[in-house]
Amino acid sequence: MGPKVLFLHPDLGIGGAERLVLDAALALQERGCSVEIWTSHYDSQHCFPDSCHLRVFCAGDWLPRSVWGRCAAICAYLRMVYLALYVVFLSGSESDVFICDQVSACIPFLKLSRRPKKILFYCHFPDQLLTPRRSLLKRLYRTPIDWLEERTTGMADCILVNSKFTADVFKKTFKSLSYINPDVLYPSLNSRTFDSIVSENLDGIVPKKVEFLYLSINRYERKKNILLAIEAFHNLLIRLDADEWEKVHLIVAGGYDERVLENVEHYEELKNVATKLQIENNITFLRSFSDDQKMALLRKSTCILYTPSNEHFGIVPVEAMYMECPVIAVNSGGPLESILNNSTGFLCNPSPTEFSEAMEKFLKDPGLKHSMGAAGKARVKETFSSEAFSEKLYQYVCRLS
Numbered sequence: 167m168g169p170k171v172l173f174l175h176p177d178l179g180i181g182g183a184e185r186l187v188l189d190a191a192l193a194l195q196e197r198g199c200s201v202e203i204w205t206s207h208y209d210s211q212h213c214f215p216d217s218c219h220l221r222v223f224c225a226g227d228w229l230p231r232s233v234w235g236r237c238a239a240i241c242a243y244l245r246m247v248y249l250a251l252y253v254v255f256l257s258g259s260e261s262d263v264f265i266c267d268q269v270s271a272c273i274p275f276l277k278l279s280r281r282p283k284k285i286l287f288y289c290h291f292p293d294q295l296l297t298p299r300r301s302l303l304k305r306l307y308r309t310p311i312d313w314l315e316e317r318t319t320g321m322a323d324c325i326l327v328n329s330k331f332t333a334d335v336f337k338k339t340f341k342s343l344s345y346i347n348p349d350v351l352y353p354s355l356n357s358r359t360f361d362s363i364v365s366e367n368l369d370g371i372v373p374k375k376v377e378f379l380y381l382s383i384n385r386y387e388r389k390k391n392i393l394l395a396i397e398a399f400h401n402l403l404i405r406l407d408a409d410e411w412e413k414v415h416l417i418v419a420g421g422y423d424e425r426v427l428e429n430v431e432h433y434e435e436l437k438n439v440a441t442k443l444q445i446e447n448n449i450t451f452l453r454s455f456s457d458d459q460k461m462a463l464l465r466k467s468t469c470i471l472y473t474p475s476n477e478h479f480g481i482v483p484v485e486a487m488y489m490e491c492p493v494i495a496v497n498s499g500g501p502l503e504s505i506l507n508n509s510t511g512f513l514c515n516p517s518p519t520e521f522s523e524a525m526e527k528f529l530k531d532p533g534l535k536h537s538m539g540a541a542g543k544a545r546v547k548e549t550f551s552s553e554a555f556s557e558k559l560y561q562y563v564c565r566l567s
Contacts, residue, residue: 187267355484355546379467477496
């Protein structure tokens with residue numbers, strides 16, 4: 167029997183961080199580790215299906231996620247602190263290693279265990295860089311939170327990051343932790359899950375006359391810059407005649423949670439933009455789609471539009487490449503490490519003009535999808551395999567246990 171590993175994660179929903187946590191937990195479980203996931207919120211109907219193959223426990227969901235739409239950071243910290251205290255003093259769970267991510271505030275409280283355990287912290291990206299500081303009040307509010315993030319992150323026994331880009335940002339952001347050199351552990355793709363899914367019928371989602379399908383997959387959050395995909399699509403359409411219009415379509419598919427005000431607001435904002443640009447008939451908006459739908463869309467799509475700037479890694483491009491779907495992405499952050507420009511896709515400045523020019527290349531050369539798709543799949547198998555991820559993570563856990 168391998169080490170006992172207990173994961174702590176804020177909200178186990180649908181997103182890149184959640185996908186990584188589940189893949190890590192499943193990988194360690196397959197290696198013989200005893201694995202539990204503890205979270206402050208879990209809904210099996212709003213989570214990746216393979217979460218049902220793990221022991222998932224929830225505590226602290228009664229605590230608020232925000233106060234009248236504000237103070238989300240403090241609420242997230244309080245929820246994770248409560249979760250850590252519950253695990254240590256009330257859960258009865260035993261572990262050799264704790265693995266936590268996103269919120270480091272729980273780390274000192276995990277050390278209160280009667281038999282202190284080693285703690286591995288996976289840093290997706292410094293939280294303080296994800297929140298704009300547009301006012302003095304906001305800066306005053308965030309200052310103690312930023313200090314706490316840096317101080318508690320440094321208390322972990324092992325720190326991993328998801329890309330070389332994030333490792334560099336980590337060093338520049340957490341200046342007091344300059345003595346720490348975090349190791350890079352790229353998120354992996356659980357290819358067996360992708361291979362086992364049977365393609366779903368897309369009738370009612372993709373019009374039958376469509377020959378060139380563009381796809382955007384991201385949560386309905388403003389920082390994901392989905393607006394870039396819509397504006398680039400509009401730039402492409404204005405260069406086409408009426409017959410060509412009917413053959414081209416954009417699917418905007420995103421994680422959506424009715425409890426998150428930004429998801430609700432941004433979804434309506436994007437629909438209004440499409441209407442204003444008079445391209446609403448060529449766009450389909452999907453919310454919280456299934457894995458089967460995602461696989462079917464990736465198989466059918468001409469390419470995927472990945473629009474966030476300075477994204478710390480981004481699992482969507484890796485998923486797309488494995489499904490032989492080329493990627494057009496912003497030339498910053500993690501995509502610089504996952505995508506090979508002019509081979510598995512195109513890296514562009516975040517402008518509608520550059521994105522639309524890349525999109526047009528697939529219209530002019532339909533064979534480009536197949537050549538780039540094949541190169542993308544080979545790239546994923548070589549660099550982002552679940553076997554490499556599983557082995558590396560298991561070795562970290564064994565060294566800590």
